[in-house]
Amino acid sequence: MRTDDLIAMLSTNVEAIDRRQVWRTQVRAFALGALVALGAGLVALGGRTDVGSNTALGFIAIKLIFAMTITALAILYLSRSARPAGSSRGSLAFVLLPFAGIVGLASISLANAPAARWQIMLMGDEWLECLLSIPIIAVVPFALVVWAVRQAAPTNLRRAGALAGLVAGGLSAAGYALHCTADSLPFVAIWYSGTIMLCTLAGAVLGPRLLRW
């Protein structure tokens, strides 16, 4: 085939393109992913029943702020990295800020507690549940985000995959926070951060396979 013939075909009757299409697809995937994660925390695992206490409410708030800040930053970067050329620009250092913040807070809280309490503050009773729940809850949001990102034709698949994993991990952690009763900052700093990073790593590994177009 001659290239001129192809050009003639492609430019015959071109349809006007909806400018917001890519973003709308992504917003839909994020919203649906959030719904699934919240449903998993509230319904499948069961929401916390002790929300009457201020300590419980405070910790739910901290966990949600932590998870949602990560999600928001990841979405910001992903919306750019999902498109051609947007993929390789700029550093991703800002996504580390929430992690640094929670580790800082956790250190302060450990420093102010007797050493005998450290074990329970770090491990809680539910570290294993947290370790399993956040990655498992993240599976459906991850699939949704990957589906949306594919439509945007990313060209740096590892980076887009990692960010998709980070979004999914953040959404999942927010959902899990509604169930989790481990009220200690060191616990959040280790197990929430760790599992979210695990999701990010999985995204980076799977990205080149799942996001090819």
Add this chain to the structure above:
Amino acid sequence: MTTNEQELKSLMTAGLDGDGAAYRRLLERLSPHLRSYYRGRLARAGRGASEAEDLLQEALLAIHTRRHTYDQAELFTPWMYAIARYKLIDYLRRINASRGDLPIENVDDLTARADHDGVESSIDLRRLMTRLPAKMQRAIQYVKLDGLSVAEAAHRSGMTESAVKISIHRGLKAMTAAIKAEDKS
């Protein structure tokens, strides 16, 4: 190519608004650049002008089927180049999986050709179309090859207008996938 940025971007913008003539000019303007880019890169891999033309046409199809991903707040040239480069890497990965020959004579061929004279690619549009479901074939035939409006095509094929549009979009995407599959074999 930076001096062209403004012009290419305005052609692209008009094309996204449905201006076929501007869109055609855009693709015509891009082709020589892409051709020279691919010929240069493929020469290093010991591939010739016909492969470059295949790749150029694949890139044009990709630019077309992914044109909704262009964000007008951004520059056009980097967007286009990112797609071109992505297609090149994808192509090299594919042929590396199935290469045994390295025809050296093709490398000399290269400088003899100007970037404006395209050669015939090995891509056969008609043959690729036969691989598509009948619905997609009809939609592409009526609207993209015969030049009927979407409304006329919808009337003639008994499909809704949005079904015709979707069939064209999916059909062109499927054709790009079929080109890849042929390279592999």
